Amino acid sequence: MLRIALPNKGRLADDTRELFRDAGVDVRARDERALTATLGDLFEAIFVRAQDIPEFVADGAAGAGITGADLIAESDRALCTLADLEFGKCRLVVAATDSSEIESVDAIPDGARVATSFPRLARRYFSGAARNVEIVPVSGAAEIAPHIGIADVIVDLVSTGSTLRVNGLHEVATICESSARMIVAPDGAAPNGADRRALEELVGALQSVLRARGQRYLMANVPRTRLPAVKRVLPGLNGPTVVDIMNSGEHVAVHAVVPAAQVYRTVAELKALDAEGILVTRIERLMP
Ligand code: AMP
Numbered sequence: 001m002l003r004i005a006l007p008n009k010g011r012l013a014d015d016t017r018e019l020f021r022d023a024g025v026d027v028r029a030r031d032e033r034a035l036t037a038t039l040g041d042l043f044e045a046i047f048v049r050a051q052d053i054p055e056f057v058a059d060g061a062a063g064a065g066i067t068g069a070d071l072i073a074e075s076d077r078a079l080c081t082l083a084d085l086e087f088g089k090c091r092l093v094v095a096a097t098d099s100s101e102i103e104s105v106d107a108i109p110d111g112a113r114v115a116t117s118f119p120r121l122a123r124r125y126f127s128g129a130a131r132n133v134e135i136v137p138v139s140g141a142a143e144i145a146p147h148i149g150i151a152d153v154i155v156d157l158v159s160t161g162s163t164l165r166v167n168g169l170h171e172v173a174t175i176c177e178s179s180a181r182m183i184v185a186p187d188g189a190a191p192n193g194a195d196r197r198a199l200e201e202l203v204g205a206l207q208s209v210l211r212a213r214g215q216r217y218l219m220a221n222v223p224r225t226r227l228p229a230v231k232r233v234l235p236g237l238n239g240p241t242v243v244d245i246m247n248s249g250e251h252v253a254v255h256a257v258v259p260a261a262q263v264y265r266t267v268a269e270l271k272a273l274d275a276e277g278i279l280v281t282r283i284e285r286l287m288p
Contacts, residue, residue: 001044002195005056005065008035008047012180015087016066022284023205042198054079057183063191064199070157070178074118079183080190083203086210088180090159092118094125095169097146100153105129105173108153115145116155118175125155125175143167182206208285217283218258218266220275221251230254233269251276257283 007013020027020039027045029037039045046062053067054075064082070092072079094114096102108131115136116122126133136151143163145151155175158164164171182203184190191199222230227242234240240256258266263280270278 001038001042002063002191002198003044003046003061004039005048005053005062005067006045007050007053007067010050012050012066012068012088013047015180016085019085019087019206019209022209023202025202025205040202043202051075054183058185060185060189063195064182064184066180066182068178069181070118070121070176072181072183073176073178074121076120078186080186082182082184082199083207085180085182085206088178090157090179091177092121092155092175093158093164094153094155094172094175095143095158095164096153096172098168098170100146102153102172105131108133108172112152113150114153114155115142115151117142118155121175122155143169204287205285208287211288212283212286214260215257215283215286216260216263217255217281218263218278219253219255219281220270220278221245221248221253222270222273222275223250224252226273226275227252227254229273230270230275233266233273234258257286 006016017027025040027037027039035047037045037047048056050067051071053065054072054077056062057065058075058077058079066085068088070090094105102108110132111134113134113136114122114126115138117137117139119135119137123135136145138145142154142156144167145154146169147167153172154169157178158171161171184199190196218234231240234254234256240254243253243255245251245253267278267280
């Protein structure tokens with residue numbers, strides 16, 4: 001069985017489990033606290049700290065792994081990304097206290113102390129920006145560092161920005177964007193043969209779920225005479241499917257895949273074309 005390293009806690013862990021479940025890949029563990037589980041029929045999952053996953057995959061302890069792009073970059077290990085899984089979106093930012101009047105990286109004085117759990121990325125960023133700073137490595141809660149006098153600015157992850165706000169900090173610059181990625185070791189050390197095929201099928205299944213999440217399946221009955229206009233409203237993946245309705249000479253059923261964000265407008269446009277019996281459903285998987 002190919003071993004896949006998965007995050008053991010936090011939002012990356014929850015979203016990973018949800019994605020596997022939606023893809024129909026069972027995560028079966030003997031106990032909630034178990035550190036291993038079977039993943040479908042072909043894989044074994046090990047649950048480890050998200051920041052350790054790049055090392056485990058690079059060293060071959062796991063054939064593949066799922067973790068954040070921020071942690072992959074911070075590890076500085078040579079790794080290949082098989083897929084962007086789109087969850088765990090966040091940004092690594094430089095932030096300063098609201099009382100500091102620092103509004104740009106150029107305003108950070110020489111010798112400033114930077115608290116962060118991303119020392120490599122922070123060091124690289126500040127040296128690229130020609131700022132001479134002192135990195136203060138912390139393992140978490142960097143937001144507190146400027147308030148207790150151990151740092152002047154911080155480099156930390158931001159999702160909604162509310163943690164920075166409630167701790168009296170504001171963003172000064174974005175270092176990089178991040179989301180969850182499926183990774184393998186570089187060519188040569190990566191799984192090959194049957195393992196590689198199984199992994200690619202798994203990635204395909206996960207991606208089909210991600211693709212489906214942003215789309216809806218829309219069905220409506222429309223007057224046959226309105227079809228040319230309906231086709232303009234409902235482009236679908238390859239144009240709408242048009243189906244005869246038994247004993248209804250005047251109406252036909254149209255089916256199409258519509259971006260979730262456009263459903264509201266599309267329904268209104270179909271109604272204006274005398275559509276009836278409009279039905280919108282979620283899609284489990286989408287393989288174009
Ligand atoms: P927020 O208040 O939504 O900006 O979240 C910020 C807090 O959540 C910080 O403590 C971050 O370290 C953490 N955080 C946000 N997004 C992520 C992520 N994708 N992965 C890990 N930690 C995150």
